[in-house]
Amino acid sequence: MVKAVVAGASGGIGQPLSLLLKLSPLVSELALYDVVNTPGVAADLSHISSNAKTTGYLPPNDGAKAAFKDADIIVIPAGIPRKPGMSRDDLFNINAGIVKGLIEVAAEVAPNAFILVISNPVNSTVPISAEVLKSKKVFNAQRLFGVTTLDIVRAETFVAELAGKSNPQELNVPVIGGHSGETIVPLFSKVTPSVTIPDEKYDALVNRVQFGGDEVVKAKDGLGSATLSMAYAGYRFAEKLLKAVAGVKGLVEPSYVYLPGIPGGKEIAEKTGVDFFSVPVELGPNGAEKALDILGDITEKEQKLLNAALEGLKGNIKKGVDFVHTPP
Ligand code: NAD
Ligand code: LMR
Numbered sequence: 478m479v480k481a482v483v484a485g486a487s488g489g490i491g492q493p494l495s496l497l498l499k500l501s502p503l504v505s506e507l508a509l510y511d512v513v514n515t516p517g518v519a520a521d522l523s524h525i526s527s528n529a530k531t532t533g534y535l536p537p538n539d540g541a542k543a544a545f546k547d548a549d550i551i552v553i554p555a556g557i558p559r560k561p562g563m564s565r566d567d568l569f570n571i572n573a574g575i576v577k578g579l580i581e582v583a584a585e586v587a588p589n590a591f592i593l594v595i596s597n598p599v600n601s602t603v604p605i606s607a608e609v610l611k612s613k614k615v616f617n618a619q620r621l622f623g624v625t626t627l628d629i630v631r632a633e634t635f636v637a638e639l640a641g642k643s644n645p646q647e648l649n650v651p652v653i654g655g656h657s658g659e660t661i662v663p664l665f666s667k668v669t670p671s672v673t674i675p676d677e678k679y680d681a682l683v684n685r686v687q688f689g690g691d692e693v694v695k696a697k698d699g700l701g702s703a704t705l706s707m708a709y710a711g712y713r714f715a716e717k718l719l720k721a722v723a724g725v726k727g728l729v730e731p732s733y734v735y736l737p738g739i740p741g742g743k744e745i746a747e748k749t750g751v752d753f754f755s756v757p758v759e760l761g762p763n764g765a766e767k768a769l770d771i772l773g774d775i776t777e778k779e780q781k782l783l784n785a786a787l788e789g790l791k792g793n794i795k796k797g798v799d800f801v802h803t804p805p
Pocket of ligand 2: 702
């Protein structure tokens, strides 16, 4: 019996993500929360003859609390998306407050839920979430995840194209760091099964993974950012987590987590100098059971990418933490 909540369920990501969760045999109850249109989205999805009982909630009458109450997993794609010319950090002023408000509700009525943050800038909204949960004394780092799966999905696709592999999902392409531009660090030397990236194609491939989001923002030409690929990525991560919680062993996926609160993470935090960082995480009944250190023997080029990522991340993390303690 799993109660899943989508906050921002009427949006470009929220609707297809809710559809995928409605189809999941792992979900028995699906609560949709948004500031608009959730009765309609919920009514529509509720006609699908799958397991999950689906309900929609709006802000009046403490709708958020009713939606989140006793949730097992809360997925948050609420907030504004980018337009051409914007960075993810440009979304901070609006999305920071939205995420803070939603996490406050989660802390109150679903303190044990697994929380998956999709809203950008992820590099800052996850630190915001952690600080809010800490201030409410319900923070468990093993249960808070910044969803960076879309970077892995893109890396799988682009590497497969280049290496002539017919099934991208047979590749495991680790992407670590954060979720914006240069903070995204693909580790092509650690792809399994291994692939050879020709030297002259390396920089362009790195750039495409780091700026894949911009490719979609540009193509959508003012109408938003990635929604369908993100719904897939968000579902892929949620499904893996729910399977691991149900007892399936050996499931690993990178996620942007608070390292000091996860077994194996402290050492990585000491090595990198940042507390929030995306690394492959072993999933299990408690959520993030172990942060895996894959930073050993990376190439010189990857080390350079990592150094640039860490510089950017430090500022993004501080901005999120400061927002909670000294709001503007
Ligand atoms: P969208 O505008 O289509 O949908 C956002 C939804 O959030 C809207 O339905 C809106 O009504 C709702 N919302 C706004 N304030 C809310 C609140 N206080 N409570 C509940 N719902 C609220 O945007 P989208 O394309 O779905 O993108 C959503 C977010 O996801 C953006 O911040 C975007 O940058 C981010 N995103 C992240 C990734 C990632 O890889 N992590 C990928 C793509 C997009
Ligand atoms: C993405 O990577 O597609 C998302 O973070 C959305 C964006 O703003 O690019």
